[in-house]
Amino acid sequence: MDWLDDANTRWVLLGCTMLGASSGILGSFALLRRRSLMGDALAHAALPGVCIAFMVTGARSLEHFMIGALIAGVVAALAIQAITRYSRVKEDAALGLVLSVFFAVGIVLLTLIQHSGRGNQAGLDKFIFGQAASLVGSDVRVMAICAVVVTVTSLALFKEFKLLCFDAGFAHGQGYSPGVLDGLLNLLIVVVVVIGMQAVGVVLMAAMLITPAAAARLWTDRLGVMVMVACIIGAVSGVLGTILSAQALRMPTGPLIVLSATAVFLFSFLLAPKKGLLSRLRRLVLVRSMVGRENVLRSLYEIAEATGSWDVKVTEGELAARRDTPIKNVKRRVSRLWREGLLARQANQLSFTPRGLQEAYRVVRNHRLWEMFLMHESQLAADHVDRDADFIEHFLSREIVAELERLLQIHGREPKLPASVHPLQESS
Amino acid sequence: MFNLSSAGWIMLTGALVAGSCALLGCFLVLRRLSMLGDAISHAVLPGIVIAFVLSQSRGSLTMFIGAVALGFLTTFAVQYLSQRGIEGNAAIGVTFTSLFAVGVLLVSVYGQHIDLDLDCVLYGEIAYSPFDTLMVRGHFLGPRPIWINGVLLTLNLLMVGLFFKQFKICAFDPGMAAAVGINVSLMHYLLMALVSVTTVGAFESVGAILVVAMFIVPGATAYLLTDRLGHMLLIAVALGLLSSIVGYQMARWLDCSIAGAMATACGAFFLLAFLFSPKHGVLMRMIGQWQIRRRLVEEDLLLWAWRRRERSHQPHFTVGELGEGQNWAVREALVVAQRLVRTRLLAVSEGAYRLTERGLRYTEDLIRRHRLYESYLYGLGYPTDHVHAPADRVEHHLSPATVAALAKATSDTPLDPHDKPIPPEPPTRKNHE
Numbered sequence: 001m002d003w004l005d006d007a008n009t010r011w012v013l014l015g016c017t018m019l020g021a022s023s024g025i026l027g028s029f030a031l032l033r034r035r036s037l038m039g040d041a042l043a044h045a046a047l048p049g050v051c052i053a054f055m056v057t058g059a060r061s062l063e064h065f066m067i068g069a070l071i072a073g074v075v076a077a078l079a080i081q082a083i084t085r086y087s088r089v090k091e092d093a094a095l096g097l098v099l100s101v102f103f104a105v106g107i108v109l110l111t112l113i114q115h116s117g118r119g120n121q122a123g124l125d126k127f128i129f130g131q132a133a134s135l136v137g138s139d140v141r142v143m144a145i146c147a148v149v150v151t152v153t154s155l156a157l158f159k160e161f162k163l164l165c166f167d168a169g170f171a172h173g174q175g176y177s178p179g180v181l182d183g184l185l186n187l188l189i190v191v192v193v194v195i196g197m198q199a200v201g202v203v204l205m206a207a208m209l210i211t212p213a214a215a216a217r218l219w220t221d222r223l224g225v226m227v228m229v230a231c232i233i234g235a236v237s238g239v240l241g242t243i244l245s246a247q248a249l250r251m252p253t254g255p256l257i258v259l260s261a262t263a264v265f266l267f268s269f270l271l272a273p274k275k276g277l278l279s280r281l282r283r284l285v286l287v288r289s290m291v292g293r294e295n296v297l298r299s300l301y302e303i304a305e306a307t308g309s310w311d312v313k314v315t316e317g318e319l320a321a322r323r324d325t326p327i328k329n330v331k332r333r334v335s336r337l338w339r340e341g342l343l344a345r346q347a348n349q350l351s352f353t354p355r356g357l358q359e360a361y362r363v364v365r366n367h368r369l370w371e372m373f374l375m376h377e378s379q380l381a382a383d384h385v386d387r388d389a390d391f392i393e394h395f396l397s398r399e400i401v402a403e404l405e406r407l408l409q410i411h412g413r414e415p416k417l418p419a420s421v422h423p424l425q426e427s428s
Numbered sequence: 429m430f431n432l433s434s435a436g437w438i439m440l441t442g443a444l445v446a447g448s449c450a451l452l453g454c455f456l457v458l459r460r461l462s463m464l465g466d467a468i469s470h471a472v473l474p475g476i477v478i479a480f481v482l483s484q485s486r487g488s489l490t491m492f493i494g495a496v497a498l499g500f501l502t503t504f505a506v507q508y509l510s511q512r513g514i515e516g517n518a519a520i521g522v523t524f525t526s527l528f529a530v531g532v533l534l535v536s537v538y539g540q541h542i543d544l545d546l547d548c549v550l551y552g553e554i555a556y557s558p559f560d561t562l563m564v565r566g567h568f569l570g571p572r573p574i575w576i577n578g579v580l581l582t583l584n585l586l587m588v589g590l591f592f593k594q595f596k597i598c599a600f601d602p603g604m605a606a607a608v609g610i611n612v613s614l615m616h617y618l619l620m621a622l623v624s625v626t627t628v629g630a631f632e633s634v635g636a637i638l639v640v641a642m643f644i645v646p647g648a649t650a651y652l653l654t655d656r657l658g659h660m661l662l663i664a665v666a667l668g669l670l671s672s673i674v675g676y677q678m679a680r681w682l683d684c685s686i687a688g689a690m691a692t693a694c695g696a697f698f699l700l701a702f703l704f705s706p707k708h709g710v711l712m713r714m715i716g717q718w719q720i721r722r723r724l725v726e727e728d729l730l731l732w733a734w735r736r737r738e739r740s741h742q743p744h745f746t747v748g749e750l751g752e753g754q755n756w757a758v759r760e761a762l763v764v765a766q767r768l769v770r771t772r773l774l775a776v777s778e779g780a781y782r783l784t785e786r787g788l789r790y791t792e793d794l795i796r797r798h799r800l801y802e803s804y805l806y807g808l809g810y811p812t813d814h815v816h817a818p819a820d821r822v823e824h825h826l827s828p829a830t831v832a833a834l835a836k837a838t839s840d841t842p843l844d845p846h847d848k849p850i851p852p853e854p855p856t857r858k859n860h861e
Contacts, residue, residue, distance in 0.1 A: 031515060031517075031518050034515060034516075034517060035517070036515065036517040036518040036520075036521045037463050037517045037520065037521055039521075040466075044637065083702065086702075086710050086713070087652055087702055087708055087709075087710070088651070088652070088708055089457070089651060089652065090457075090460050090462075092460050092462040092463045093456075093457045093460070093462040093644055093647070093648045093651075094648075095462070095463060096462040096463055096465070096466050096640055096643075096644040097462075097641075097645050097648050097695070097698060099466065099637075099640065100466075100637060100638060100640040100641030100644060100645065100691060100695075101641055101645060101691060101692065101694065101695030101698070103637050103638070103641075103691075104638055104641050104687075104688045104689075104690075104691030104692045104694075104695060105688070105692050105695070106688075107638070107685045107687070107688035107691075108682070108684045108685055108688040108689055108692055109684075110685070110688075111683075111684040111685040111688065112682060112683070112684045115683050115684065203470070203525075203528060203532075203637070204525055204528065204529055204532070206521055206525050207521065207525030207526070207529065209521075210517075210518050210521035210522055210525065211521070211522050211525065213518070214514055214515070214518040214519075214521075214522055217514075217515075217518075218513075218514075251533060251536060251537070252532065252533070252536050254529070254532070255529035255530070255532045255533045255536075256529075256533070258525055258526065258529040259526060259529050259530065259533070262522065262525075262526040262529070265522055269509075269512075269514075275513055277512065280512070
């Protein structure tokens with residue numbers, strides 16, 4: 001860990017960590033407000049502000065740059081708002097327009113400064129791609145103050161921002177002005193963008209606001225947890241990027257921080273519980289096998305119902321023909337049902353066990369209840385109902401079932417074989 | 429033909445770039461894909477760098493293939509992520525920033541070995557375009573960027589021309605496009621492929637970020653100026669050309685980045701359209717609202733005078749009485765009354781105003797609307813003391829067709845709910861002014 005002995009590296013590490021943490025927090029709100037790309041636009045728009053600040057003061061000082069960027073960011077946010085409100089240009093075009101035109105003005109100013117011969121000592125171009133390695137103690141102090149201000153403000157306004165993200169209309173009804181809150185959120189984003197510019201640059205600053213929040217969203221459905229997770233992911237990306245950059249020389253810190261965040265995002269995208277790709281796939285497989293299993297039970301029940309006797313014997317081929325399923329799938333499902341003790345097997349002949357009949361009765365009843373529901377509630381033609389019911393019966397809740405039972409009896413569609421084998425045994 | 433001055437070559441390059449970008453940009457703006465265009469223009473960077481390292485030359489076919497591959501990758505990735513629960517904007521953001529970061533890393537790693545630096549990525553080098561000449565068997569054929577961007581513009585024109593109908597329907601109603609048998613996703617990917625190759629061509633000239641301005645701004649500007657797609661394309665391309673000329677002159681005058689100035693000029697044109705567009709401009713809208721407000725005030729005055737005349741058989745009124753009756757300041761009342769005198773709806777003699785024949789006819793029409801609407805509401809079951817206020821608001825805005833329908837719905841009743849006569853339909857309707 002000899003790289004940590006270097007004071008400069010420690011400053012960079014501290015700065016990038018704070019940047020990641022505070023942008024993770026704000027990014028969460030921006031993501032939920034569907035304003036993820038606002039950060040991108042505001043980051044680009046800050047450039048002319050920085051240039052004008054340099055032209056006015058003639059010195060490279062982070063404080064002045066921040067004030068310039070802040071003003072430019074506010075103007076850009078207002079411009080976006082005005083364009084979407086007072087013309088028919090939509091928000092996406094307004095974002096892209098403000099982003100690129102402000103940046104263009106920034107580049108015009110930047111070249112003006114460079115051609116006047118002061119640009120190189122200003123190091124202004126470092127702001128575009130960032131140069132975390134050039135961070136010094138005083139810069140980091142300013143960054144720290146801003147990060148703390150942003151974090152404290154957004155936590156103090158947690159309830160208000162939460163309302164704004166989930167139900168802006170309700171927030172309005174409660175006496176909060178969504179316009180003011182949105183403006184405040186944009187202002188905080190501008191502050192974070194400004195402290196991030198020196199570390200990762202204007203272009204990649206958007207990633208710091210988007211990626212940790214998008215990753216955190218995959219892990220939880222609770223805002224408080226999401227903000228915390230995003231904060232941690234942002235900070236971890238900052239640390240990771242700085243370490244990688246310090247280890248592999250000549251690799252700029254900004255892109256490495258962004259790619260670290262992307263790696264965390266991809267990891268979350270694959271492995272997050274509930275929303276991750278793997279758990280989605282697992283759920284899909286589970287649902288498929290459940291549907292397949294119930295379909296076999298239903299086929300057998302329907303055959304039995306037609307003959308009027310629950311202990312009818314069929315072959316796997318007959319079951320497969322009934323629903324036009326590949327025999328391979330039927331065999332797999334039958335052997336599972338046999339292991340579960342729902343089907344009995346004698347030579348090639350399959351029949352229900354008492355428990356199997358009970359389960360099949362439940363499935364068939366659910367299915368037919370759902371048919372009733374669709375027929376009566378959504379006025380679908382009766383011959384279109386079955387295909388939908390095939391899929392959706394597995395998700396029908398007990399409460400709806402009870403309501404539909406009456407309808408089923410009216411239409412004479414109740415399952416004809418009893419759920420239990422005992423009455424039949426008694427009568428025979 | 430091949431002997432343009434350096435300034436001419438630069439402007440021509442800018443015009444070609446702006447033209448092809450503007451053409452595609454219209455569809456991006458209409459399909460609300462502006463930010464996806466932004467994403468692609470950033471995300472092609474790694475493709476360009478890799479192709480550049482492999483082929484060691486600019487504007488080569490490898491570079492275009494690399495860019496198209498990355499353009500497709502971006503489009504696919506954004507679609508994939510947003511179909512799997514990542515919010516649309518966030519999906520765009522995550523994808524393009526990651527790819528751009530890879531690109532910046534690649535530039536920084538290979539930057540020493542190849543002639544491609546971050547400045548070029550950002551600003552482009554349109555000023556050097558005349559010096560990058562194309563020589564075939566010793567013949568000077570003009571600068572290479574001209575040829576590349578010329579081919580790209582031709583390609584874009586050809587594609588948009590060939591698939592104009594498809595692009596059009598997809599832009600306005602993707603559902604209908606699918607229903608009439610157009611492969612919507614194929615058109616989507618075709619558009620994205622064109623955006624990718626156009627970005628590469630524009631890249632060297634204007635850089636990764638300013639190309640976004642070239643794509644979106646002329647399209648958005650044209651969108652404010654017309655309601656027809658064909659006109660929109662023409663206007664956007666024309667604006668692109670104009671911006672490149674104006675931008676170049678501005679850059680010469682200020683001694684600043686040419687590409688930046690061109691994009692700034694695009695922005696200036698948008699601002700002009702935003703404010704002064706004849707149909708969708710802020711100014712026109714403000715004027716429209718102001719005119720409506722003015723008409724309402726005038727009509728209120730006429731109605732007051734007419735009712736006063738009906739009630740007290742007193743055709744004359746003074747400005748003071750008017751101010752008192754309408755709760756207006758005397759000065760305001762005077763201004764409105766004078767305006768109506770000028771339009772000959774009021775006549776004035778020695779400070780006493782009265783409705784002219786024309787003013788009477790005009791106001792009777794308003795009264796007819798008001799009282800018919802009151803009768804209609806009464807018929808719907810409104811109590812008599814609740815019909816006046818709604819009628820007061822709506823009387824200014826009812827069209828002749830609606831008035832006729834109201835008359836029919838109230839079976840041409842001669843009296844309103846307050847037992848006041850409803851003026852009959854005038855033989856010929858004359859509009860105010």
